[in-house]
Amino acid sequence: MNRPYTFINVAATADGKIDSFERKGSAISSAQDKERMDELRASADAILVGGKTLLDEQPKLTVKSAARRERRIEQGRSPNPIKVGVVTVADIPADSDFIQFGEARRVIFTTAQTSISAIDALRGLGVEVFVDDAPRVDLTKMARTLNDLGVARLMVEGGGTLNFEMMRLGLTDELLIYLAPLIFGGANAPTLADGIGLTRQSALRLRLADVERFDDGGVLLKYLFK
Ligand SMILES: NC(=O)c1ccc[n+]([C@@H]2O[C@H](COP(=O)([O-])OP(=O)(O)OC[C@H]3O[C@@H](n4cnc5c(N)ncnc54)[C@H](OP(=O)(O)O)[C@@H]3O)[C@@H](O)[C@H]2O)c1
Structure with a gap:
């Protein structure tokens, strides 16, 4: 396999x-769920x-718990995972948290549309x-590059598009969904998988690997891709 073992985590x-x-x-x-997610990070x-x-949310993308960062260091790893962004036009402010917050290697995959x-x-x-010379970033190539970088x-x-x-x-092996006991509704509210969509015939198939019930009324679903 010339790509990393890849898992998507969403809160929906x-x-x-x-x-x-x-x-x-x-x-x-x-x-x-935040604790579970920090452990996963x-x-x-x-x-x-x-x-x-x-660009819109300024995620820090670091491990929040000092004890977990310490554990990584003891294992001979960096305190935080590499932060990776996929951006067609990479106009990322120099003072953004992606760039400034925490001690982490930072990698951007972009296109020649970025100046x-x-x-x-x-x-x-x-x-x-x-930099890809294409309308959008080639995600398969990106996965190979990340593999070559040691990921x-x-x-x-x-978000949903990516x-x-x-x-x-x-390019994915696992899908972890924390389902919160909430309804947002809204035809234009983002879902965990947006983009152009698939027909019923070409729907991606999943295998349910685990279900966990949280005290807060949420449910964690763990799926594997077939
Ligand atoms: N609850 C959660 O777990 C969670 C987590 C993260 C985000 N979110 C939510 O997700 C929403 C944002 O999601 P989004 O779907 O709008 O955007 P997104 O998935 O965060 O970003 C997609 C971006 O990647 C770029 N891109 C470049 N090459 C691509 C490629 N090959 N395939 C896909 N994208 C490529 C796209 O650029 P172009 O379109 O310009 O080409 C676009 O800017 C926000 O509302 C955020 O709050 C929720």
């Missing part, structure tokens, strides 16, 4: 939305997000930048 409402129609990064996870070599999530000056600026800030376990943290493409291209 009972109606499958990963944000409200306002698209302001609504909180969905419970305290218990600590187990990863890299954390991948899509451009909209990266040379923006690419130079990112590289000047220590970000490793890979064995890749955690994907959305999740769908990663699944559609057969």
Whole structure:
């Protein structure tokens, strides 16, 4: 396998939305789920997000718990996984949390639609930048590159467009969904898999591997891709 073992983690409402129609990064996870997610992050070599999530939400993408960062260091690893962003046009502010927050290697996959000056600026800030001469980032090539960078376990943290493409291209092994006891509704609210969609005939098939009931009323579903 010349790509990392890849798992998507999402927090969704009972109606499958990963944000409200306002698209302001609504909180969905419970305290218990955040702990589970931090443990999962600590187990990863890299954390991948899509451009909209990266630019609109300023995720820190670091391991929150000092004890977990310490454990990683004891294992001879970096305190945080590599932060990875996929962005068609990488206009990432120099003061963004992706760049500034925490001690982590940072990698951006982008296209030639990003200006040379923006690419130079990112590289000047220590970000490793890979540029595709295509309308969008080639995710299969990206997965190979991450493998070459030493990423064995890749955690994907959305949003819906990136999740769908990663699944559609057969680049994922596991899907973890924390289903919160909430309904957002809204035809335009993002779901855990957006993009162009599939016909019934070409639907991706999953195998349910585990179900966990949380005290907060949520449910954790663990699926494997067939
Ligand atoms: N609850 C959760 O677990 C969770 C986690 C993360 C995010 N979210 C939510 O998800 C929403 C954002 O999701 P989103 O679907 O709008 O965007 P997204 O998946 O975060 O970002 C997709 C971006 O990646 C770029 N891209 C480049 N090459 C691509 C490729 N080959 N395939 C797919 N994307 C590619 C796209 O650029 P172009 O379209 O310009 O080409 C686009 O900017 C937000 O509301 C956020 O709150 C929720």
